[in-house]
Amino acid sequence: MAETKENYVSELLSTDIGNEGNLLIPRKIHDVLWEEVPKALIPRSEAALYMGPGAVPGSSYDIDLEDENIMDVRLIAEGTEVILDQDAYSVINVKPLKYGVAIRITKEMMEDSKWNLLERNIKKAGKRFAENETNLILTQLQSCTNNVAGGTALTIANITRAMQYLDDTDYEPTSFLIGMEVLNDLRNIDTFVEAQKVGNTDMLQRGFIGVIYGMNVMKFSTNAAPSSTYSKYAYVYDKAQAYAIIEKRTVTVENFMLPTFDMSGAALTQRIAAELLRDNAVCRISTS
Numbered sequence: 001m002a003e004t005k006e007n008y009v010s011e012l013l014s015t016d017i018g019n020e021g022n023l024l025i026p027r028k029i030h031d032v033l034w035e036e037v038p039k040a041l042i043p044r045s046e047a048a049l050y051m052g053p054g055a056v057p058g059s060s061y062d063i064d065l066e067d068e069n070i071m072d073v074r075l076i077a078e079g080t081e082v083i084l085d086q087d088a089y090s091v092i093n094v095k096p097l098k099y100g101v102a103i104r105i106t107k108e109m110m111e112d113s114k115w116n117l118l119e120r121n122i123k124k125a126g127k128r129f130a131e132n133e134t135n136l137i138l139t140q141l142q143s144c145t146n147n148v149a150g151g152t153a154l155t156i157a158n159i160t161r162a163m164q165y166l167d168d169t170d171y172e173p174t175s176f177l178i179g180m181e182v183l184n185d186l187r188n189i190d191t192f193v194e195a196q197k198v199g200n201t202d203m204l205q206r207g208f209i210g211v212i213y214g215m216n217v218m219k220f221s222t223n224a225a226p227s228s229t230y231s232k233y234a235y236v237y238d239k240a241q242a243y244a245i246i247e248k249r250t251v252t253v254e255n256f257m258l259p260t261f262d263m264s265g266a267a268l269t270q271r272i273a274a275e276l277l278r279d280n281a282v283c284r285i286s287t288s
Contacts, residue, residue, distance in 0.1 A: 033115055038127070039221035041134045046175060046218075048277055049244035060095040061246045063277065068169070092275060096248035099132055100269035101125050107262045118264055122253060125268045129251045131224040136274040138225050140243050141177070141235045144282035152288050154185035154234065162236040162283040163213065169280040171238040176215040179231035182287060183208070183219050234285040241281035247272045 044050060051061060067088040074083050103121045110117060146165040150158040163173040178186070186192055186209065193203050202209045210217055215236065222231040237243075248271035255266050276282065 031114070033120070039131055039134075039224045040219045041130055041224055042137050042177065042218065042220055044133075044245065046177075046239050046242075047137075047245045047274075048238075048240050048242055051244070051246050053248055053250060056096070056246060056248045059248070060093050063092045063094065063244060063275070065090050065092065065277065068278075068280070092277065094244065094246045094273050094275045096246050096271040096273040098249075098269060098271050099129065100267060101128065102265060102267045104258065104261075104263045104265035107264065110264060118266060122266055122268065126251060129268070129270055131221075132270075133245070133272065133274070134220060134224045135226050136272070137243060137245075138220065138230055140274045140276040141237065141282055142226075142230070142233065142284060143276060144235075144284055145279050146283035148283060148285045150285055150287040153188065154182050154285065154287055156189065156191060158285050158287075159212065159234075159236070162234075162285050163215075165283040166236060166238060166281065171241055171278070171281045173213070173215050173236050174239045175235075175237050175242075176212055176217045177235040177237070178217065178219050179225070179233050180219065180222050181231040182234045182285070185287065186212075232287045234287075235282060236285065237282040238278070241278040242276070243282075244275050244277050245272065246275065 049063070055061075067090055070088040071085045074085075076082055103118065103125065105117050105121070146162070148158050148162045148165075159176070166173045187203060187207065192198050192209050192212070198209065200209075208217070208219070220230075222228055225231070249269065251268060251270045253266050253268050255264070257264055
């Protein structure tokens with residue numbers, strides 16, 4: 001009679017060799033995707049002018065401007081000819097440019113993924129379009145002529161001098177847009193920290209003060225700026241006169257299929273441009 005042999009499979013129950021996800025120790029994966037933190041962007045309400053697709057029939061948009069400080073009234077002697085003078089006008093032609101991104105995902109990824117990958121990628125692309133708009137606005141503000149050159153840290157004198165540039169040309173300093181290094185400088189200025197001077201404790205409670213010298217203070221994300229050096233800049237401007245946003249095509253999603261690659265995808269595009277309207281309505285503050 002043949003001897004019967006029994007084989008046993010066992011696992012050693014020991015914490016030093018047990019790993020999550022194997023037979024012994026189950027692994028729990030959180031069923032909600034932890035999204036990236038949203039960036040500080042420039043709200044569209046800061047634009048002096050926004051024109052959407054319905055107002056842009058062609059490929060570009062003309063903005064007519066009345067030139068500043070043109071036409072004078074002069075003293076005229078009795079019986080002499082009245083001196084001729086007239087107003088002057090200029091035009092800015094804004095041509096929206098096309099920006100886009102395409103997303104392609106295989107059918108296997110769609111079948112096996114824990115989340116709807118195509119939907120999530122489209123959502124992420126929408127955020128990137130918003131960040132690109134902030135990028136375009138900062139590029140225009142950076143091109144202004146007026147500049148206050150600060151030192152290694154922003155000072156109160158830098159802020160008031162920038163405001164004076166606008167005051168001197170009859171514009172109203174309504175907005176104060178700051179990079180992250182400038183925000184750090186503000187946090188180190190006693191005047192904006194001590195409640196008896198600034199009138200509140202916002203800086204201590206929130207790490208941010210909302211209004212300085214009547215200007216609404218807004219920070220922008222360095223990761224949404226054209227480059228990391230923009231963190232060292234701040235901009236004082238008149239929101240009613242500074243810049244315009246012309247959008248020929250809003251963010252548009254076109255779904256498509258690629259049967260030969262067994263893929264699904266989407267193409268996202270936008271046609272948009274930002275343009276500085278009044279050069280003297282903006283002043284740049286630069287720190288080193």
